[in-house]
Amino acid sequence: MxxxxxxxxxxxxxxxxxxxALMRYRRIPFVWVNRxxxxxxxxAHVKPPVIPVLQYPEDGSYHVDSTPMAYALETRHPDHxxxxxxxxxxxxxxxxxxxxxxxxxxxxMFVYRWWREADQRYCSAWLTHMMAMPAPRTDVQSMAQxxxxxxxxxxPLVGCTETTRPIIEKSFLQVLQILEERLETSVYLFGSRPAxxxxxxxGQLYQLCYDPTPQGIMREKAPAVCAWISRLDxxxxxxxxxxxxxxxxxxxxxxxxxxxxGDIYFPFLLTNAGAFEKGQDTFSLSLLGEPxxxxxxxxxxxxxxxxxxxxxxxEGQAKDxxxxxxxxxxxxxxxxxxxxxxxxxxxxxx
Numbered sequence: 001m002x003x004x005x006x007x008x009x010x011x012x013x014x015x016x017x018x019x020x021a022l023m024r025y026r027r028i029p030f031v032w033v034n035r036x037x038x039x040x041x042x043x044a045h046v047k048p049p050v051i052p053v054l055q056y057p058e059d060g061s062y063h064v065d066s067t068p069m070a071y072a073l074e075t076r077h078p079d080h081x082x083x084x085x086x087x088x089x090x091x092x093x094x095x096x097x098x099x100x101x102x103x104x105x106x107x108x109m110f111v112y113r114w115w116r117e118a119d120q121r122y123c124s125a126w127l128t129h130m131m132a133m134p135a136p137r138t139d140v141q142s143m144a145q146x147x148x149x150x151x152x153x154x155x156p157l158v159g160c161t162e163t164t165r166p167i168i169e170k171s172f173l174q175v176l177q178i179l180e181e182r183l184e185t186s187v188y189l190f191g192s193r194p195a196x197x198x199x200x201x202x203g204q205l206y207q208l209c210y211d212p213t214p215q216g217i218m219r220e221k222a223p224a225v226c227a228w229i230s231r232l233d234x235x236x237x238x239x240x241x242x243x244x245x246x247x248x249x250x251x252x253x254x255x256x257x258x259x260x261x262g263d264i265y266f267p268f269l270l271t272n273a274g275a276f277e278k279g280q281d282t283f284s285l286s287l288l289g290e291p292x293x294x295x296x297x298x299x300x301x302x303x304x305x306x307x308x309x310x311x312x313x314x315e316g317q318a319k320d321x322x323x324x325x326x327x328x329x330x331x332x333x334x335x336x337x338x339x340x341x342x343x344x345x346x347x348x349x350x
Contacts, residue, residue, distance in 0.1 A: 002057045005030035008039055009052035012127045014109055015066040015102070016052040017233070018203030022070055025194060025235040026080045036131055066203075067095075067102065070196060083196050087246035089318035090190055092310055096331070097189070097257045098200030099303055100265045105204040108172040111160040112214040114151045119213050124148040159294030167290035171264055172214070175201070176222040178260070182253030183224040187231070189253055193241030194232060197257075202232045246318070250325055262330025263288060269304045270334055276301045305339040 007023065007030050009016025023030050033039055035051055043053050046062045054063045063069055074084055085091045113123045124144035132140055155161065160168065179201070188194045208214035209229050218226050244251060264287050275283035275296045284293035314322075326332040 002031075002055065002060070004057055006033050006055040006057075007031070007052055008033045008035050008043060008055065010035050010127070010130055012123070012130060012207065013051050014106060014203035014207050015050075016203075017206045018199050019052050019054065019066050019069060021202055021233055021235070022083060022196075022199045023073070025199075025232075025238070026073070026077065026083065027236055028073060028077055028080050034130065040131075067098065067196075070199070081193070081240045083194060083199065085190055085195055085243045085246075087243070087318060088314055089322040090195075090243065090246055092314060092318075093250075093254060093258065093322060094190060094195040094197040095310060096261060096307060097197035097254070099307060100257070100261050101197070101200035101204055103300055103303055104171070104265050104268065105175060105201065107159060107168050108175070108214075109204050109207045109211075110151075110155070110158060111165055111168050112172075112208060113211050114148070114155060115160065115165065116213055119211055120148050120152070122212050124151075157295040159292060161293070164290070164292045164294070167264075167287045167292055170288065170290070171260065172208070172217075173221070174260060175205075176218065176225055178253050178256040179205075179225045179228065180222045181256075182251065183228055186251065186253075187228070188241075189251065189257070191241060191243040193238075193243065194235060195243075198232065202229060205229055206233070246321060255325060255329065258325060258329040258331055266331060266334040268292070269300060270337075272296055273301045273304050304334075308335055308337060308339050311335040 005023070005028065007016070007019060009020065009032070011017065011034075020032060035043070035053075043062060046053055046064060048064065050064050052064070052066065052069075054069050055061065056063065063072070070083070073080075074082060085094055113119055124147050125140070128140050128144040128147055129135075132143060135143075182189060186192065188198050190197065205218075205225065206229055209218050209226055267285060267287060271283050271285045272294075275281075276298060280296055282293060282295050284291065286292065323332060326335065
């Protein structure tokens with residue numbers, strides 16, 4: 001068995017970068033393993049087939065899904081500085097924002113990476129090189145074209161089309177503005193130390209900061225966010241810092257992200273869950289006055305259920321403190337709904 005955790009991932013994977021930065025900050029000893037062709041064979045049996053994969057040192061077991069992995073590491077390493085605020089109410093808000101980053105901000109990464117030809121060429125080439133080098137240029141070019149075709153073909157399924165692109169790109173600018181303003185007064189969302197929400201946003205924005213088109217946008221409109229990404233990539237040397245006072249008003253950046261959740265993310269989750277319950281393969285709705293449509297996803301029903309379960313577990317002062325802002329931002333009513341039954345879906349639904 002290994003003496004250290006092995007984090008198997010790829011720099012082009014937002015969830016891999018999220019977990020790498022998280023483990024660096026928490027000072028949990030691990031080795032970073034680039035998923036090349038040989039490593040891909042090693043983890044071919046791991047289901048679902050996603051990265052990153054975290055291999056435990058004591059038994060060699062493999063684990064996937066970045067959010068459950070992050071919580072499992074909290075349990076396994078309580079003495080390594082936590083990324084979960086001590087106040088349950090703040091911890092829930094951090095989870096909510098992280099979930100939105102994982103499931104909605106990732107669409108920004110996807111649409112910018114695979115929509116424009118220049119981004120397709122660059123991203124497919126360097127992602128393929130990360131997997132295949134050393135390899136003849138002709139082989140890399142062939143693999144890169146296959147990868148581009150595969151990803152572009154998936155775009156309508158995940159909601160990235162000419163019709164939906166305006167709302168996705170509009171929400172990208174909104175994320176940049178919220179973070180850029182928050183960074184005028186604090187390094188992180190919930191105080192002077194990073195929370196799970198910070199790492200969720202970081203993983204997606206890391207990709208956007210290096211892909212050609214969004215990189216240009218970020219350098220022009222959000223230079224502080226670019227610096228924040230570089231800083232959080234390895235915050236192992238930072239002091240532990242403090243969480244914001246749970247009895248004080250929430251930071252404006254947190255409220256702004258909750259407003260985004262109320263305006264965009266919860267309507268998206270609710271409509272997806274309704275379509276899932278009806279056995280529909282696709283769903284559509286209007287977000288901020290823009291049309292949106294995509295394939296129905298079972299996993300995002302699980303996300304809604306998890307948020308509702310976490311909220312239902314809050315009580316006392318923690319719940320009383322956050323309920324008013326959840327109501328004001330349009331998040332409270334969706335959280336008070338019933339969890340959905342995850343039955344079978346039709347063959348074409350994902």
